[in-house]
């Protein structure tokens with residue numbers, strides 16, 4: 426049985442293999458990708474406080490404790506969804522119900538929806554923690570934050586943008602081509618740090634000329650979550666690639682290019 430046959434049979438219906446299903450799955454993959462794309466663009470505006478109607482520092486205010494609890498719940502929802510649905514055991518279970526070719530798109534869609542909920546329901550905490558008065562330094566920080574986002578985007582393309590966001594899977598399914606098994610890769614930036622995408626997020630979130638309590642809460646919790654995510658991801662990568670990944674960990678640092686193992 427080919428992998429594609431297996432994908433179709435695990436969905437448990439002949440419908441899954443039909444041409445019409447393949448086309449619908451493809452359209453679904455594109456729709457999920459578009460939702461992701463709008464979400465990530467909104468995320469830039471939300472965190473940097475530009476060009477979107479609701480930013481990290483705007484919206485209905487709530488008493489501090491209530492705002493903190495709501496914001497923590499919103500971030501926890503994203504963290505749990507994003508981490509649990511990415512684990513192999515979960516994927517093995519839920520692909521009994523969700524066809525494998527659209528599994529990644531569905532993951533991307535759920536992650537985007539939980540982020541949109543966060544942007545929508547986020548409660549601002551406007552107390553200013555720091556505010557950079559020097560205009561040159563303020564511009565440098567904004568540029569650095571933008572550079573963080575560029576690093577995120579560039580790194581997704583370096584590792585495999587279209588597979589990460591599910592388009593490769595639905596396109597291959599549409600043309601009846603099997604997905605290749607995952608390969609260990611260390612292209613370009615991945616030769617210097619193991620997690621350039623996560624490094625980009627950390628830079629984008631921390632480099633703020635005005636840091637409010639709400640922004641700091643978001644940044645501190647997401648930074649912590651990134652470290653938890655790295656631990657989970659690396660455990661999976663060791664299971665998947667064995668010594669190849671273990672040696673990579675010895676050789677290349679986690680986030681800071683000039684120090685090994687950090």
Ligand SMILES: C[S@@+](CC[C@H](N)C(=O)[O-])C[C@H]1O[C@@H](n2cnc3c(N)ncnc32)[C@H](O)[C@@H]1O
Pocket residue numbers: 580584589608609610611615619620621622623624658662
């Ligand atoms: C959102 S990406 C993040 C990649 C990396 N952690 C980063 O920050 O750039 C997560 C996916 O990339 C895959 N991945 C991470 N490092 C990889 C590598 N060196 N080679 C192949 N796949 C990798 C993981 O298995 C996971 O499916």
